[in-house]
Amino acid sequence: MKIELSGKQALVTGSTAGIGLAIATGLANAGAQVTVVGRDQAGVDKAVTHIKQASGRDDASGIVADASTDYGCKAVIEALPEVDVLVNNLGIYGGRPFFEIDDAAWEEIFQVNVMSGVRLARHYAKGMQARGWGRIQFISSESALNIPAEMVHYGVSKAALQGVSRGLAKVLAGSGVTVNTILPGPTRTEGAQAVMAELAKERGVTAEQMEGVFLEENRPSTLLKRFATPEEVANLCVYAASTQASATTGAALRVEGGIVESIS
Incomplete structure (x- = not known):
């Protein structure tokens, strides 16, 4: 297509x-x-x-x-x-x-x-x-x-x-x-990354690890098991x-x- x-x-x-x-x-x-x-x-x-x-x-x-x-x-x-x-x-x-x-x-x-x-x-x-x-x-x-x-x-x-x-x-x-x-x-935008970085400091983990912690605690039903990229969201919008x-x-x-x- x-x-x-x-x-x-x-x-x-x-x-x-x-x-x-x-x-x-x-x-x-x-x-x-x-x-x-x-x-x-x-x-x-x-x-x-x-x-x-x-x-x-x-x-x-x-x-x-x-x-x-x-x-x-x-x-x-x-x-x-x-x-x-x-x-x-x-x-x-x-x-x-x-x-x-x-x-x-x-x-x-x-x-x-x-x-x-x-x-x-x-x-x-x-x-x-x-x-x-x-x-x-x-x-x-x-x-x-x-x-x-x-x-x-x-x-x-x-x-x-x-x-x-x-x-x-x-x-x-x-x-x-x-x-x-x-x-x-949950999408890995600049704003989301800033929030994850701040939470990571509080938890004593890396920002990348914090994304997984966030999903486990707040969005446990996720099947993707990671944050999406802005481009992945945009692909659907373009279609x-x-x-x-x-x-x-x-x-x-x-x-x-x-x-x-x-x-x-």
């Missing part, structure tokens, strides 16, 4: 590092003209340079905006009015005891993880529908299905994305536009953005290493 996205314009939020950057790079490698979104110019410039070097293409671009806000989303839309592929990757996470998650923390995680994608999809889906082709993805998590006790608000926000995605897929039924969520599991994935919509596509104890 050769995935070919030449002539397609793709927008990936939260894409200056980690899974977002891997997705943007994968889409560029498949021929898409990619635009990354980040909150600071240096990070955006670095990501654009990385994508150009990795893909051998010179048409990647960036937008500096805080897509977790209404005005930030408006800035993105003003800079890039139409896209063919929208990947809502922007998200935050962090462990916090339930009784210490105040209203502000709930509101923040909802604005970043849910409303950023809602605002952009609400705009871009209209153009996709009118043109009869488009791909919308929401990057969710296995935590949407296995709500983690250590970060309930995060799991709830990702579960909300499942509902948004399924509902929007119904709205766009028969239009040629597909809408799906992608469910990664879901392809013309070959035209019959896949309204789905929750799992790339979580078998953590979820379900065969459906």
Whole structure:
């Protein structure tokens, strides 16, 4: 199978590092003209340079905006009015005891993880529908299905994305536009590596050993038995953005290493 996205314009939020950057790079490698979104110019410039070097293409671009806000989303839309592929990757996470998650923390995680994608999809889906082709993805998590006790608000926000995605897929039924969520599991991003390094110091083990300890204690049902790489997650996203994935919509596509104890 050769995935070919030449002539397609793709927008990936939260894409200056980690899974977002891997997705943007994968889409560029498949021929898409990619635009990354980040909150600071240096990070955006670095990501654009990385994508150009990795893909051998010179048409990647960036937008500096805080897509977790209404005005930030408006800035993105003003800079890039139409896209063919929208990947809502922007998200935050962090462990916090339930009784210490105040209203502000709930509101923040909802604005970043849910409303950023809602605002952009609400705009871009209209153009996709009118043109009869488009791909919308929401990057969710296995935590949407296995709500983690250590970060309930995060799991709830990702579960909300499942509902948004399924509902929007119904709205766009028969239009040629597909809408799906992608469910990664623990992934070796820069942020995750920093967390593992900090925990490793506390436990007196190496960062690599800490990944195994974390999985054993927090995700014991994993079948992969290791953290995924951002590129492994991105591979599924690139496929879901392809013309070959035209019959896949309204789905929750799992790339979580078998953590979820379900065969459906």
